[in-house]
Amino acid sequence: MNQEQHALISEMTTKKKPSIGIIGAGMAGLSAAAQLHKLNYTNVTIYEASERIGGRIYYVENGDKLIHHGAQFVDGTETPMYKLASSLGISMERFDHEEKNIVSGRYKFSKDDELALTKFSEVVKERLSEGWNEIDENTTSFENILEEVFQNFIKMDPQRKSLYSGFKSVIRSDYENEWSAKADQLALVNFHKWSDHTKDGEEYLMSGEGYKVIVEEMLGRFPNKWIILNSRVENVDYSQSKVALKLANDDILRYHDVVIVTVSLGHLKRYHKSLFSPQLPLEKIEAIEKLGFGDTMKLILIYDDQFWKPEDYRTFILHVDGYNEGLSGDDFSKELNILQGYPYWTDKMLYFWLSGDGPRKAGLMSNEELSKCVTNLLRIMFQNDSIKEPTTILRKQWNLDELFLGSYSCTTKEAAVLGNPQEKLASPIVHNGQLKVLFAGEATHETIYQTVSGAYLSGEREANRIHRIWG
Structure with missing residues (x-):
């Protein structure tokens, strides 16, 4: 009883x-x-x-x-x-996780690169969905799977190591945002236990x-x-x-x-x-x-003028080592990987999804510092020096709110x-x-x-x- x-x-x-x-x-x-x-x-x-x-x-x-x-x-x-x-x-409006635009600054992103990264992403998903018989889902983390896939790809395609490294960071950020968990803490059991009883995890x-x-x-x-x-x-x-x-x-x-x-x-x-x-x-x-x-934060940017294409409401910021010198030594910029628009709200607003250490690092910066950092990143990644600073930055530090202390x-x-x-x-x-x-x-x-x-x-x-x- x-x-x-x-x-x-x-x-x-x-x-x-x-x-x-x-x-x-x-x-x-x-x-x-x-x-x-x-x-x-x-x-x-x-x-x-x-x-x-x-x-x-x-x-x-x-x-x-x-x-x-x-x-x-x-x-x-x-x-x-x-x-x-x-x-x-x-x-x-159904949110399509597969629909995305990729910007990579001075790195010339080719069609072959796009195919390689699509395959990389597909293999990660396959390992998450099909690996249960080979691994302990309770003691294996998402980071373990991501690193395994990364090592296999650079072994097969070593000339793209920097590209795969940058994309690994983007995928890590995407999953950390989705699950509000650091990749090395996210047990694989989440990927088969979580369910809303609908197809493909629709949102x-x-x-x-x-x-x-x-x-x-x-x-x-x-x-x-x-x-x-x-x-x-x-x-x-x-x-x-x-x-x-x-x-x-x-x-x-x-x-x-x-x-x-x-x-x-x-x-x-x-x-x-x-x-x-x-x-x-x-x-x-x-x-x-x-x-x-875990912790997730939306770093919301409001502009007077739109510099992005309206259809590009989800953009991956791809950091490729050696191609964007203006960001060297900028630790926070590496947290800025997922950029999204608000098609239902306004054509003058973007926001970065911050996860992992991103919200904590943002909490150490003033809005003025964030504005300059974000603008520098966007100018380099979009290859557009005319991008202005946002007129307004809005954020909510869930990790610092005593009533929540996270997301x-x-x-x-x-x-x-x-x-x-x-x-x-x-x-x-x-x-x-x-x-x-x-x-x-x-x-x-x-x-x-x-x-x-x-x-x-x-x-x-x-x-x-x-x-x-x-x-």
Whole structure:
């Protein structure tokens, strides 16, 4: 008999609707609240530490446009976010990962080079999808596969070593952005475990307002008076008959029968020791500490004039050693590999995807320094000295925000050997036979972690867990 069944037996004689606390008003918290309201629970409070709703859905106004610093894509057609966006009439365009433009500065990129790099990319994908019988997916990283392919290619085609080296960096950045994980930490198990149950990992870019419309729709599913902003929970004490919440901004304890914790894995990593009393079970601590929580940042550049072709909305910046002397000694420029446009937003905006060490390095630079560095890179790579500096640079340092401390989760090699770390993270805390603390958030979903849909499904899951006991 598991802990939840023990809790069910303990609570069967008490059918009074519980008092429920939800920590965090990101998508997991909103989804849990919406499902609880649907199931006729009324005594619910959502504690949101910041002054806004949405969590890693974060948009700001820039003129008559919205800039999305966080989530902006929806996954495949079977996911709840795709279905919700469709029902709300939000325009979406399928994002084609294969469609790209390549710029390489003074290196004259030939048709044969393009064919060679296409083959390189295809072999990487083949190794990721077909290598399970030959390698241990739990202890092998993406970097191991990438390096293996690179070594094989330069052995067969040594005159293109510098080209393959540059392309290896681009592919590494592309996958690190996609998975929000450093390549040497990304276990291969991610590539077959993660699934949105649609073909080829489809992604769709939503039109301008996108997730703003979705968040507003979610807020319409339950009474907004449930939400208390600027209320950071510093401690969750589940040792007594009621769960006591200590807030940072006052000394009055809030008591609930059960609490759903939806804070980011990054926040749990830093604060789990002080956040919970008593300490969490060792199995859960191990999952928290060994799961990966990487960092991704959009370095958004706004221009008065467009210098790029409108159709080139995804550009790979290919650094080939020995051909772009103006970048020698510029450590940060090597992090700038993936450049993207916003076809739905404006023809005056580009952004670089930063991953790996990129966000940390960007955090050490002023906007003025970034502007000069980026402009120098673009002039060299596009071979266009007339490119002007951007009029505006926008960025969000997720790794420095105390409430997130990164972007989203992945399975590391260390976590993979635990068996099912997401399940361990999601397991509820039962104390003295009573269900006390539940966990939701993208990092707790077993197959579609990293996504808004995963967060949504996890919040719904925990609301239903409460209902199985108190319903």
